[in-house]
Amino acid sequence: MVRSLVDFLTTHASRQPDRTAYRFLVTGDSDGETEEISYGRLAERAQAIAAWLQERGLPGARAILLYPAGIDFICGYLGCLAAGVVAVPGVPPRGRKQNHRALTRMKRLIADADATVMMGDREVIDGLADMAEHLPELADITRVATEDIPDVAAASWRDPGLTPDSVAFLQYTSGSTSDPKGVVVTHGNLLDNVRILSERWGHTPDAIERYGHEMYVSWLPVYHDMGLIAPVLDTLHLGTTATLLSPLHFLQRPERWLTAISRFRPHTSGGPNFAYELCLKHATPELVESLDLGDWRVAFNGAEPVRAATLRRFAETFAPAGFRRESLYPCYGLAEATLMVSGGHPDEAPVLAATTAHGPAADTAAVGVGRPGPGLTVVVADPERHVELAEGETGEIWVAGASVARGYWRNVMDTRETFRATVTGHEGRFLRTGDLGFLRDGELFVTGRLKDVIVIDGRNHYPQDLELAAETAHPALRPGCTAAFPVDVVEREERQDVQDVQDGRDGGVTSERIVLVAEAAPEAVAGAEETIARLVRAAIGDAHAVPVHDVVLVRPGTIPKTSSGKIQRRATREAYLRGALAGVAEAAAV
Structure with missing residues (x-):
């Protein structure tokens, strides 16, 4: 044994x-x-x-x-x-x-x-x-x-x-x-x-x-x-x-x-999605001609949001080198489940949700990350009521099985909260991943992080969707290097002066508004700051019908990321509120 x-x-x-x-x-x-x-x-x-x-x-x-x-x-x-x-x-x-x-x-x-x-x-x-x-x-x-x-x-x-x-x-x-x-x-x-x-x-x-x-x-x-x-x-x-x-x-x-x-x-x-984007950025005709990728059977893509546009462009760009679209392998996992939770089968093309379009028209579609691994149980649950949601409904992804880790080291409270959840109608304990998603025909789709959801006027917005819309607005913006997050904004009537608001008198109304921080090379931005900001606002407005309070363009490497390349939105938000971002330019707030 x-x-x-x-x-x-x-x-x-x-x-x-x-x-x-x-x-x-x-x-x-x-x-x-x-x-x-x-x-x-x-x-x-x-x-x-x-x-x-x-x-x-x-x-x-x-x-x-x-x-x-x-x-x-x-x-x-x-x-x-x-x-x-x-x-x-x-x-x-x-x-x-x-x-x-x-x-x-x-x-x-x-x-x-x-x-x-x-x-x-x-x-x-x-x-x-x-x-x-x-x-x-x-x-x-x-x-x-x-x-x-x-x-x-x-x-x-x-x-x-x-x-x-x-x-x-x-x-x-x-x-x-x-x-x-x-x-x-x-x-x-x-x-x-x-x-x-x-x-x-x-x-x-x-x-x-x-x-x-x-x-x-x-x-x-x-x-x-x-x-x-x-x-x-x-x-x-x-x-x-x-x-x-x-x-x-x-x-x-x-x-x-x-x-x-x-x-x-x-x-x-x-690797993560950004790795494929980096390869596309450096994909000269000479490089593609020198490669033979015909034996690459599983090109896994995980650890951060998988972009349909990245998958399409990578398959098209490296097809002359023998790369097959069916080798693209979106998957999902997390450290608390050791690593892999879900994935497809080799030689099956990625599954896209809510679209029948092909090519660039499907670039904003949600990408399926496969089915649960054998021996794992995945449910999409209402995080408040601890009940399983119907197919197609978005909720928190919960996982059970032998791959789920024991808990957090010497952290009883967080272990109990994260690793000991129960679901009505299911036996045993579940891991609360903190990720949002839905199941459709057995395929898992990840839509965002529970704590990252932005609520504007009663509607939920996922930062990944806003970031993707922004990145497609102008070629100067670096793929996978954008952070969207909410800030509290005091909306006051014109009769109130600044001192009134600072002192809390006649307080005005505080509401959440969206800030978008994007990395761009200074040479690609010079003189076009206002144009880029206007295009970003328009792209997000057209795609999601939500206004953007502020657009901030920063130098490459400014937005903090985790060791696996995930955007740290909270850290970016804190830097923004402190005025600590090293900006290339900053669009005026609306």
């Missing part, structure tokens, strides 16, 4: 020790330097690290993993699992100078996880010494550069006796609507979710053989659930090969991702 992913590691190391488990593109280029590790070598390094942890009496403790992109992280992560230590993937320090946000997050991670050890490569561990004055918490934490742990330590490794109920790691949520929380993921959760991934993505023995065991190419950050569980842990589950590159190398040159897919010809690869 398989009790944990550690059992898969030891099995593959015994049966196919020389097979490449992971290949890392050091420079990000397919024809550049590569590092590879076989299953035999991977087991040896994981067991050596595990033995080092065991000898120091650390099983059950939390270890923060601070590695740059590469194979060392995988060895360290699996070393934690093999020792019975709870892994806590973290964002590695970037250089010796840390900004305030990074330091604050590190402090919170150390305190919340109650970590007793930090693991990384030598450069990271040495760099932590320079952060000591800003992070006094480091004084009580053991730090180790795992590359310095000798291979011979593996001989003293002891099986930790894991069970499916043993905690594997804490996945700190990316915090799109709240402070990050540590999701407690067990070995049983992982085993169930990699099973769902393999079933939903068609990772059958025949497919593995047909692809020569080359199943994944990924640039996704491994400290995030999508980048860890799909390309890294599902590879371990299958005993196949994954090709990895740094997220930074992808962002510098998005074509590296497509070139790696063309070179290594994997079955599966993907």
Whole structure:
């Protein structure tokens, strides 16, 4: 009986020790330097690290993993699992100078996880010494550069006796609507979710053989659930090969991702919607002509709203390279459910809702994200009455099944509220995702976040819809880099003066109004600020019959995002209210 992913590691190391488990593109280029590790070598390094942890009496403790992109992280992560230590993937320090946000997050991670050890490569561990004055918490934490742990330590490794109920790691949520929380993921959760991934993505023995065991190419950050569980842990589950590159190398040159897919010809690869938009932005005729994407069977798209326009344009642009529309694979998941909740079947084109149009006419349609994975139950519930809604009605998406994590680390109240919901007519407990959506013919459609809904004059508006309308208004606006949110506006009669309102006299009427913040390159905006703002207002007004109070154009990189690329609307709203946005220009408020 398989009790944990550690059992898969030891099995593959015994049966196919020389097979490449992971290949890392050091420079990000397919024809550049590569590092590879076989299953035999991977087991040896994981067991050596595990033995080092065991000898120091650390099983059950939390270890923060601070590695740059590469194979060392995988060895360290699996070393934690093999020792019975709870892994806590973290964002590695970037250089010796840390900004305030990074330091604050590190402090919170150390305190919340109650970590007793930090693991990384030598450069990271040495760099932590320079952060000591800003992070006094480091004084009580053991730090180790795992590359310095000798291979011979593996001989003293002891099986930790894991069970499916043993905690594997804490996945700190990316915090799109709240402070990050540590999701407690067990070995049983992982085993169930990699099973769902393999079933939903068609990772059958025949497919593995047909692809020569080359199943994944990924640039996704491994400290995030999508980048860890799909390309890294599902590879371990299958005993196949994954090709990895740094997220930074992808962002510098998005074509590296497509070139790696063309070179290594994997079955599966993907990312959030913005990744496909970046590829489209850099899709020169020369690039398309150089690629062969004919074997790319599952191009998954998740972690943020999936845009019908992006799917259409990507399929059309890369069709000459052999890419098939049927390979596009919208899906839905979240850390609290380990990773995947729903997805379609390979070789089926994406499902669009509420339209019979094709081409550009269907670009604003809602995109289906497939059906619940086998063993998972998904209901759309009224979040107030805790009753299941009828098909086609929009409500909160609730999930039950073995992939649903145990709860939030040392957070009883939020665990009870999020993971212990009940639905009339259904047995057991449900996870409240906080996402809104509806079911139609078994297909799930995600429409937004419960806490992000904007109510104007009694009507609900989803910020994703407003953002999409804005982004199509002018080519200077960057796709996936727009935030819509509400602000309170005091509407007063003309007889009231400013001092009256400030003092609360004769108060006027306070109502919610929409603000739209959009990123644009300064050179693309120069002299056209008012025109762009007018077009944005018109586009949102035409599509949603709602006025926009303010349009703010900001420099690229200004709008805060989570580690998975999700827009942080609350943080953007707070920056707007503080007047802290680094603007390219700002349209006058109406």
